[in-house]
Amino acid sequence: MSSNIEIRRTCAWCKQEFIAHKTTTTCCSHRCANLLYKQKKREASIKANNQVVEKVIKEKPIAKIRDKPILTITEAATYIGVTRPTLYGYLKRGELKATRLGYKFLLKKEDIDNFSFIDFESFEQKRLFCDMLHMEAANSMRISGSQILGLL
Numbered sequence: 001m002s003s004n005i006e007i008r009r010t011c012a013w014c015k016q017e018f019i020a021h022k023t024t025t026t027c028c029s030h031r032c033a034n035l036l037y038k039q040k041k042r043e044a045s046i047k048a049n050n051q052v053v054e055k056v057i058k059e060k061p062i063a064k065i066r067d068k069p070i071l072t073i074t075e076a077a078t079y080i081g082v083t084r085p086t087l088y089g090y091l092k093r094g095e096l097k098a099t100r101l102g103y104k105f106l107l108k109k110e111d112i113d114n115f116s117f118i119d120f121e122s123f124e125q126k127r128l129f130c131d132m133l134h135m136e137a138a139n140s141m142r143i144s145g146s147q148i149l150g151l152l
Contacts, residue, residue, distance in 0.1 A: 012036055069109050073098075076107045080115075090115075 007020045011028040013036040018028035027033040065071060065079045077087045090096040091105065096115055098105040 013039075070106050071109055071112065073105050073107070076112055079109075079112060 003021050005021060007023065007025075008017060009020045009025065009028075010017055011032050012026045013032035014028065016028055027036055062078065065075050068075070071079060073084055073087055077084045080087070087096070091098050096107060097111055098107045100106075
């Protein structure tokens with residue numbers, strides 16, 4: 001049902017002038033209305049994500065974790081700078097030790113601090129490894145595991 005009124009409007013999306021038959025119409029076509037709707041949803045999603053990030057930044061989770069002697073999996077992953085599945089892999093391979101308390105794993109902070117991702121026997125091995133990583137980044141090539149193990 002359309003009305004007899006004709007209102008000159010400017011489309012909120014494409015900025016073209018059109019004649020609206022309702023007072024609530026903001027776009028000239030269904031396509032423009034869909035595009036405007038998607039843009040508003042996208043902006044709302046970005047705003048919500050930014051609020052979450054700002055909240056995490058204000059909370060400073062690392063500062064809280066530094067003082068704790070015992071950490072959960074999530075806290076330990078944040079402290080080391082890896083994901084939770086990576087940390088579970090370290091536990092499964094026996095590279096890190098954890099105590100299970102009910103359904104939670106608890107890790108001692110001193111064990112995490114003593115944890116070394118790669119053991120280098122000498123400074124020269126560490127320097128060669130760093131040189132290989134720089135070469136990999138510069139030449140966009142991959143370093144194999146056997147090349148790394150050859151250094152150790």
